[in-house]
Amino acid sequence: MSNFHPFVLPFIFGTIALFCICGYKYIRWIKQFDKEQKRIIRKNIFSTKILPAIWEVFCECLLHLRISKKNWRLGYMHRSIAFGWFLLIFFGAIESRIGIKGPFHFWCAIFYRFFHHNPPANSAEMFFTQLMDLILLYILSGLFLAVLKKIHSRILGMQKTTKHTKMDIVVKISLWAIFPLRLLSESVTARLYGNGGFLTQNIGDLFSRHVANAIETPLWSLYSIVLCIFFIMMPFTRYMHIFTEVFLIYFRKVGVKEGEKLSGYTKYELSSCSRCGMCIDGCPLYNELNINDVQSVYLLRNLRNLEHKMDLEEAAKNCLMCHRCAEDCPVNIDLMNIRRISRDKGSIDIENNYKFLDNVSGFNSIGRVIYFGGCMSQLTPTITTSMKTIFETAGQKYWHIDENRSICCGRPLLQQGFNKQAEKLRLENTRIITESRATALVTSCPICYHSFKDEYDLHIPVYHHTEFIDMLINNNKLPIHKENTSFTFHDPCELGRGSKIYNQPRNILSAIGELRKISKDKEDSLCCGMNLGNTVLTLQQQTQLRDAALSVLSEPSPDTIVTACPMCKKAFNHGINTIVKDIAEVVVDNIKNNIQQ
């Protein structure tokens, strides 16, 4: 028995092609890593960090736990196909090692039933036969859900699925065909030789011996050909994510960080996107404005296939950078950074940018905190005066750094892809803040806050004013009291999803009055529409987004709608009859009422 049949040739060819193409791509991308990223990999390549990486690969690439947490039906679908296939290969390899007589080749594991005709001889073989059938059934159940999802996505709890390219659809059909073909081939063989399990044997017995004889080899050949098609096309389609995510998780665990430019690492990220479409349902541009070709899934796809260059520019521009999709992505791809990279305007560079800032000097602020209102707060003076009252009430000395002249934090430039210019502003701000020798920095603007926290290296604590006020209240520095009033709170994108500050504003508001629950809060909160990340929405579109957010906020009819961002406040102010206030104003009102009583 030679354990060979010509029908295995396509499979062998496909497998070799798959490994060659993937290997070539992966090596090329690693070469494109930037210097810092390469250094980190060289340093940590064999560190203990590999253990948590393996664990995460198991949880995410096979079990898909993050998807399950968001949507268990979708999680089941992905898990059954990924984990099921893995089990099929794993146990198939063991089973065939035990059972195969004569020379063993790697294809024997895949086409085991064809090369091993004897019915199960002992209880171990019996166990494996039934187990393999069970696993196949598990995969087929997932496949059934996948087909259902294609017909009607809402059954699986998704409003919208991704629009795929033609290539993706061909590969998807070949993937869908693999498992039913395997079932049929094994069933027919089971009919002829009686070597099937509970599933294959029973299905096989439906065929007449004559028919089974005639279609056995064609079926196995078809199975082999479909595998071959899938393997060869996989590296050029979204299914590349199957292997790429493993590498991505490893790189992340050893500490590789996304750079400012498109690098090899970005390519790993782009190819890890499975185009699952979970980033579409939450996107306010899709939900409110019906814009359906700019979401992260399409941006990533266009970045991967650069022939869509025009589409890419349009898609790159139109995004609020509200972080919503980054929150939803089960692969945890740094979508906001990729969006930023896709807008890179590195070519626009003029020397001596912002030279006029070089002679702006600091103010000796030893023992003080710096209050950085942010550009937008200059347009909402009630916020800055409230903050001053709060500092004074708490006996906290401060320096209002941008009372008359404000240097932007640089994030708006960064969001639009002007990296060098943003860096210059960061340098100037850092210099002035360091020169002042202040003890901490408090800002009223979530955009500045996110920037100072993540993009600066300041060596002093940075607080958003919600955090700072919460701290003052906890230290009994602010005489607040409970009032008979009600609030709803709007989580600004950059404060909530961007910086993960959710509890402090809620603590403050619950201490002052009744904080009413709204249907979309925290991670699900809606953008006010004015996010600086977008430059192409029209005023009317922004108003639509604002109204959607306001309708959620006003649902439980609060006395006051509270936010913690000058931009959101400006956006909401004229959109509704309910009073809209910044959290600092609410606190100051409360303190004043307290003193009057």
Place this chain on the structure above:
Amino acid sequence: MVDFGFNIKKARSFNMSNNDFSKVKMMFEAVPSYRLCISCGGCTATCSARQFTNFDIRKVHNSFSRGLYVNLDKELQKCMLCGKCTLICPRGVNLRSLIIEMRQLLNSQSETL
């Protein structure tokens, strides 16, 4: 004469028929709200960059709309893209978008020259 702290600007004169309006037309396409500008100067009054220099965003986009492109790219580099002008504009001109598009258009021009 009473010193008000500012002077009346001298009138400028230029011949519109010699100017190249192709870029302006492109800009009207790219940023339709640009057509709505009434030159009120609100944008300049609130500008963050103007707090440090004599950068005048209204002058920049006014010159642009008349096809006078000289030096505008250098001027525009002073803008920090903070967005205050967009927020303040009474006509809803999308100034941030306008500034980015102007930077790109003017930059591509200087490259080809």
